[in-house]
Amino acid sequence: MPDSLVNRLATWYAGEKHRYEFRLERNPYRTWITEIFLQQTQIAAGKDKLKTFLKRFPDVKALAKGPVEDVLAAFQGMGYYSRARNMHRAAVEIVKKYKANVPVVYADLVKIPGIGHYTAAIVASIHGGEKILALDANHARVLSRLYTIGAAQGGQAFREAAVRAAAPLFETKMPAGDVNEALMQWGQTICKKKPLCDKCFAADFCAAFAAGRQADFPRKAERAEALEILWLMLVHRKGNKYQVFANTGKFPFLAGELMFPSYTVLPETRSKKAAAETLMLPEKIPAALIRKSLAKAQNLPADFRHTITRYKIAVKMMFTDTSQPGGKFLTPAELKDKCHSSLMQKAIRRLDKLEF
């Protein structure tokens, strides 16, 4: 076997391939669920919950049957709960449209809720043999260093350069799925943020290593500055139940979640040139109530803090005698079940500490 990058990769991967339990018994359904689970999640953190999930929902029909509350419950603690909602929606769609067979064609996969370029590419390459780069952060680290790709990660120029750089790997005998998985595992175990170049089987192929510039790749786009905001929650209690509303309006965070009526002021940002914008939930919290509560809240320490992307949020909870039309009344136990966001979970834990 002549010495080449792909031969080094294939030889290394042959010894690594079965390192993970989820690679032993494979089908398109299991691969799809596994990839969704392990997105934005370290393998060590997600694999136990993944195992339980696959036992509870062993195939696409079981997942479609749900109910979605069970899917969410089995996903509790993983974060990014739209992944669970989308998986359930997708399962229903796959049962109906594809007779309960998870597609293995990229063009079909990428149209399914919750499946984007990466997941479609990895499933299509493993189970359909499609020669298509599944570009995740691991692939980005490996390829950008091997070929000193200078474009900022995440942009279109980076994607094009990465696809061009990886193309020769797919024109070999190495199965397309193995190419994608080997690159990924390389990024996870060797070509990490702090790369282990002395353990790397291909350091002599690496342009960044040759230049001593491993730390310069992948280049990151400039980060938006962090912003401090106040989030006022108006809590109305009746007996042992609290009024919550589905956030289906214009409130900027936690779309679709059940929430206490909330009010926040977003500061002016570079992208939104308009002056500070006021948003509220439900549609019409009386302005007088907001003013009164806000004036009181300004002088109180935050009940808790929470960060969502670049917003550093100080949440202040205020009891109010005024109930709003609509919504529903739930006990704390029910709230713990039905509110998935960690921000709301923090608020729920504070309820018995609040005073009227």
Place this chain on the structure above:
DNA sequence: AAGGCGGGGCT
């Protein structure tokens, strides 16, 4: 193209 979504690892 920009920005929400969140728990965990790292410093």
Place this chain on the structure above:
DNA sequence: AGCCCAGCCTT
């Protein structure tokens, strides 16, 4: 205790 991570979605 605070910063960083990064697919998929919506806007």
